[in-house]
Amino acid sequence: MSMDMTFLGTGSAYPSPHRGASALVLRTEGECWLFDCGEGTQTQLMKSQLRAGRITKVFISHLHGDHLFGLPGLLCTVSLNTNPDTQEKMNCVDIYGPRGLRNFLRVTLGLTGSQLLFPYAVHELEPTPEQSPEEGRLSLEMTEERGPLHPQERLGSTIQLDVSDDCYVLFEDKKFVVKAFRLFHRVPSFGFCIQEHDRPGRLKTEVLKELGLKPGPLYGRLKAGEPVTLESGHVVQPSEVLEEAIPGRKVCIFGDCSSVLGPGPLRLCRGADILVHEATLGNEQREKAVEHGHSTPEMAAAVARACCARMLVLHHFSQRYKPSSSQEGRDEDSVSELRRQAEEALQDSGVEVTLAEDFLTLPIPLQRPR
Ligand SMILES: [Zn+2]
Ligand SMILES: [Zn+2]
Numbered sequence: 001m002s003m004d005m006t007f008l009g010t011g012s013a014y015p016s017p018h019r020g021a022s023a024l025v026l027r028t029e030g031e032c033w034l035f036d037c038g039e040g041t042q043t044q045l046m047k048s049q050l051r052a053g054r055i056t057k058v059f060i061s062h063l064h065g066d067h068l069f070g071l072p073g074l075l076c077t078v079s080l081n082t083n084p085d086t087q088e089k090m091n092c093v094d095i096y097g098p099r100g101l102r103n104f105l106r107v108t109l110g111l112t113g114s115q116l117l118f119p120y121a122v123h124e125l126e127p128t129p130e131q132s133p134e135e136g137r138l139s140l141e142m143t144e145e146r147g148p149l150h151p152q153e154r155l156g157s158t159i160q161l162d163v164s165d166d167c168y169v170l171f172e173d174k175k176f177v178v179k180a181f182r183l184f185h186r187v188p189s190f191g192f193c194i195q196e197h198d199r200p201g202r203l204k205t206e207v208l209k210e211l212g213l214k215p216g217p218l219y220g221r222l223k224a225g226e227p228v229t230l231e232s233g234h235v236v237q238p239s240e241v242l243e244e245a246i247p248g249r250k251v252c253i254f255g256d257c258s259s260v261l262g263p264g265p266l267r268l269c270r271g272a273d274i275l276v277h278e279a280t281l282g283n284e285q286r287e288k289a290v291e292h293g294h295s296t297p298e299m300a301a302a303v304a305r306a307c308c309a310r311m312l313v314l315h316h317f318s319q320r321y322k323p324s325s326s327q328e329g330r331d332e333d334s335v336s337e338l339r340r341q342a343e344e345a346l347q348d349s350g351v352e353v354t355l356a357e358d359f360l361t362l363p364i365p366l367q368r369p370r
Helices: 041-047 071-080 101-111 205-210 217-223 264-268 283-291 299-305 335-345
Strands: 003-011 021-027 031-033 055-059 092-100 120-125 168-172 178-182 187-197 250-253 273-277 311-315 352-355 361-363
Touching: 003 055, 021 041, 021 250, 041 071, 055 071, 071 101, 071 264, 071 361, 092 187, 092 217, 092 264, 178 264, 250 361, 264 299, 273 299, 299 311, 335 352
Parallel strands: 031 055, 055 092, 092 120, 250 273, 273 311, 311 352
Antiparallel strands: 003 021, 003 361, 021 031, 168 178, 178 187, 187 250
C-alpha cells in the first residue's frame, strides 16, 4: 500500500505569499487525512495534486487560529463540490481535536448558516491542566457546546487520557491504530501517532511445496495467521511457512510545543519512520521560542534522537524564514540554517533531517524488518 505525506502550509502564525499556515495531508490508498487546517488551506489544496473531497478524517493539534481558521471554509467548499446525487461523499467526516472544537464548529457553521451535504462528527480530546500555563486553559463556559447540534452534526465522542499508557486512543481499524499524546504549549496541544499494523511476511513457497501444499485457500489461511491441518494430521504453523513480518510504518506529527509531557510521547513515537516537529525559530532565539511555547531545531532534534526516529521533518517556520527556493531574505534568515542546526544536533544519530516546504510530498516506503 502506498503512503505519502504532503505539506500544504509550513509557516507559523499566519499564511503569507511564501508559506501557507499549518496543514499537511497523509495519504494512503484512496484516503486523505488532514492534519491541522490553517487559513487558506483550501486554496493550497487546490494548488496541490490532492483532492479536498477525498478527506475522510481531520486532526486538529490545538485551537490556535493558524491551525484551525481554515476548517469551516474547507468543509463548506468540499460540500459545494459534492454532487448530491452520488453517495460518494455521504460518509461522515470524523474530526479529532481538543475540547472546544465541537463548539467552535457548531457556532461558526451555525452563525453563518452553512449547510453541508455530508455529516460530520467532532471527537474531543480532554486536555490535562499541565498542558499549558494557567492562562491557556479554556473555561468550561467557552468550550461547552450549547444549543442543538448543527443539522449535519453527528454525536462525537469525548476521549480521555488513558493514564496507564499516557496517551489517547483515537481509533483502530484494519490498517491503522491512531493515538494522540500530550504536549506543552501556550494552549493545550497534542501530537498524533499513526501506526500501521504489521503485515505477514511472504510465504516460503519451497517449504510449502515440501509439505505438499498447493496454492489455494490454505495459503490465505496461513498468511492470515491460522494453523492448517494436513490430511496426514500434521499441523502446519504459520511461523513455519512465513518469512519475517513486514513492520508497519509509523508516522508521528507533533503540534506546536516547547516540550513533550509525560512518558507517552517518546514511548509512542519510538522508531518513527517520520517525525514531524515544529521549529519556529532558530537556536539563537531559544528563549523567545520557549516563551511563546515553541521549539528550535535543536529542541526538535533532541526529541527525534530520543525516539530513534528515521527522519525528522521540520516545519512551522516563522514567516521571516523564506523558502530556500526564494531569492529574498538575508542570509541569517535562511531556512537552510535551521536544517544545519538540526543536523548539528543529530550528528552520529542516524536521523535524517528534512525541511518541509509548501507542496513537498514525502513518500513513506515500507521498511525491511530491522
Ligand atoms: Zn502555530
Ligand atoms: Zn500554537
